Amino acid sequence: DQQVKQNSPSLSVQEGRISILNCDYTNSMFDYFLWYKKYPAEGPTFLISISSIKDKNEDGRFTVFLNKSAKHLSLHIVPSQPGDSAVYFCAATRPGGSEKLVFGKGMKLTVNP
Amino acid sequence: SQTIHQWPATLVQPVGSPLSLECTVEGTSNPNLYWYRQAAGRGLQLLFYSVGIGQISSEVPQNLSASRPQDRQFILSSKKLLLSDSGFYLCAWSEPRTYQPQHFGDGTRLSIL
Numbered sequence: 528d529q530q531v532k533q534n535s536p537s538l539s540v541q542e543g544r545i546s547i548l549n550c551d552y553t554n555s556m557f558d559y560f561l562w563y564k565k566y567p568a569e570g571p572t573f574l575i576s577i578s579s580i581k582d583k584n585e586d587g588r589f590t591v592f593l594n595k596s597a598k599h600l601s602l603h604i605v606p607s608q609p610g611d612s613a614v615y616f617c618a619a620t621r622p623g624g625s626e627k628l629v630f631g632k633g634m635k636l637t638v639n640p
Numbered sequence: 641s642q643t644i645h646q647w648p649a650t651l652v653q654p655v656g657s658p659l660s661l662e663c664t665v666e667g668t669s670n671p672n673l674y675w676y677r678q679a680a681g682r683g684l685q686l687l688f689y690s691v692g693i694g695q696i697s698s699e700v701p702q703n704l705s706a707s708r709p710q711d712r713q714f715i716l717s718s719k720k721l722l723l724s725d726s727g728f729y730l731c732a733w734s735e736p737r738t739y740q741p742q743h744f745g746d747g748t749r750l751s752i753l
Contacts, residue, residue, distance in 0.1 A: 559738075559739050561741055561742075563744075568746075568747070568749065569746050569747065570646075570730050570732075570744030570745050570746045570747050571684070571730070571744045572744070573741040573742070573743060576739075576741055578739055616683065616684065622738065626672055626734050626738065626740065626742070627674075627686055627689055627699075628684075628686070628742055629686075630683045630684040630685075631683055632682060632683035633683055
């Protein structure tokens with residue numbers, strides 16, 4: 528049973544446009560959500576997070592939106608840059624879970640110059 | 641600042657041989673430590689986590705074991721490797737508080753022949 532789902536395996540956008548990466552979750556106990564970026568042969572790098580008491584968190588070009596009723600979150604990157612090309616993972620955790628993260632399978636973003 | 645070191649970067653081992661992967665964290669005390677595996681085309685699967693010296697929790701039954709002999713050292717081991725143990729192994733740490741992101745090492749690419 529996959530508790531965190533990234534249903535689209537890939538996304539291709541033009542440089543300067545917006546990239547929207549989606550993530551759905553099934554466990555209503557999750558209350559902290561994170562996005563990671565991963566280049567080949569490297570470990571994931573933390574990008575941005577959001578707790579369930581918020582519906583939006585912004586950090587520079589990156590904004591994460593959380594819709595608790597729909598159990599859905601999204602990552603917006605604007606403007607997209609070629610260096611943003613990577614695999615993006617959505618992750619979630621619940622209180623009392625020793626901060627164990629449950630990851631989605633990832634989505635490959637390609638930003639074309 | 642905190643850093644995480646993981647080695648080796650790549651490893652080729654024959655079936656049935658032992659394994660020892662090491663991870664160390666610097667610049668923090670009493671971190672939570674984690675071992676993940678990313679199989680080809682799949683997301684990150686949590687294998688083990690530790691909240692303190694000698695405290696190991698296993699997430700999935702497998703051919704692997706973990707140990708934490710020192711506060712900032714986490715070791716992944718196997719007595720006899722299987723072909724199915726191939727993958728990309730990642731160590732991560734987080735502050736021992738809620739709502740803290742995990743930070744990953746650069747990973748070890750393990751190939752079993």
